Amino acid sequence: MAPSNSQTLPTIDQNNLAAQVASLQQQLSKMQQMASLGELVGTTTHEFNNYLMTIINYAKLGMRQTDQAARDRAFQKIFDAGQKAAQVTSVILGSARNRSDQLEPTDLKVVIEQAMVLLEREMRKYQIGVQLNLGSVPKALACGNQIQQVLINLLVNARQAIGSGGQITLTLVEDKASGTIDIRVLDDGPGMSNAVLTKIFEPQYSTKSGPDESGKGGSGFGLYNCRQIIETHHGKIRVESSVGKGTCFIIKLQNADKVKVPAIQSKTASKAAPVIAANETSNGCSAQKTV
Ligand SMILES: Nc1ncnc2c1ncn2[C@@H]1O[C@H](COP(=O)(O)OP(=O)(O)O)[C@@H](O)[C@H]1O
Numbered sequence: 001m002a003p004s005n006s007q008t009l010p011t012i013d014q015n016n017l018a019a020q021v022a023s024l025q026q027q028l029s030k031m032q033q034m035a036s037l038g039e040l041v042g043t044t045t046h047e048f049n050n051y052l053m054t055i056i057n058y059a060k061l062g063m064r065q066t067d068q069a070a071r072d073r074a075f076q077k078i079f080d081a082g083q084k085a086a087q088v089t090s091v092i093l094g095s096a097r098n099r100s101d102q103l104e105p106t107d108l109k110v111v112i113e114q115a116m117v118l119l120e121r122e123m124r125k126y127q128i129g130v131q132l133n134l135g136s137v138p139k140a141l142a143c144g145n146q147i148q149q150v151l152i153n154l155l156v157n158a159r160q161a162i163g164s165g166g167q168i169t170l171t172l173v174e175d176k177a178s179g180t181i182d183i184r185v186l187d188d189g190p191g192m193s194n195a196v197l198t199k200i201f202e203p204q205y206s207t208k209s210g211p212d213e214s215g216k217g218g219s220g221f222g223l224y225n226c227r228q229i230i231e232t233h234h235g236k237i238r239v240e241s242s243v244g245k246g247t248c249f250i251i252k253l254q255n256a257d258k259v260k261v262p263a264i265q266s267k268t269a270s271k272a273a274p275v276i277a278a279n280e281t282s283n284g285c286s287a288q289k290t291v
């Protein structure tokens, strides 16, 4: 008797396949982390170099002066730039020391302020005003380094979308109704069409032609990476956008006070789809609709 089709087909070991997919996902996630680290190194090297230049230039200026008051002013500038440079290195060293992926009660205000230390010069260079509305909120259950990475991704995207002279508003609030601590990143850039909005969380989706002069963007992995991180936090990432008005990304993280057992990072976290809203009338963070 001729063998049936089912007998001739190679058998697929589903367990093995699932294990391979999980391992590839883990490798991809590590590669994304390395790529983000590369961007971060670029950002901080520029930032640090800028402060060094200030120090060198004011030292030269001070050395040429015989007038004590002018020398004092130069010393003050050197001191200020030195302190800024020390802040940059302390944030980076802090991130490098804490490599844990563990979720723990985290003060998101500190995480936001540290992200701003790293992006301060970049925002100034592109003449972007950054307004911080950081309310006093309970700690969130989070990995500070990873949330800092998400914030940097969102802030750089906003900066690239706005171009020169725009405004970014960063808000930290407690959403008592949902029991979450929320970070909102609102920009007054060009916004996104529906067609773009539905694709932004896909890997390798980018409307940019490549990295900009600071070496950032164009890989299409930024928001995909953000989504992965927020999923492992059992949180949510939402976006609202109005063409011609701006975009608002909202990150919702668990309030550490409301979670009894601290959750450890898990790749099997429930995958809540990001919420996407195209809003033609509001300027960002008001109404939302799920697509
Ligand atoms: N704040 C924003 N305003 C307008 N468009 C945005 C914004 N953030 C992201 N986008 C769009 O989403 C796309 C995907 O973003 P991302 O995953 O970070 O990749 P990349 O920055 O490498 O293009 C961008 O190419 C851009 O079209």
Ligand SMILES: [Mg+2]
Residues within 6 Å of the ligand: 153, 156, 157, 217, 218, 222, 223
């Ligand atoms: Mg990006």
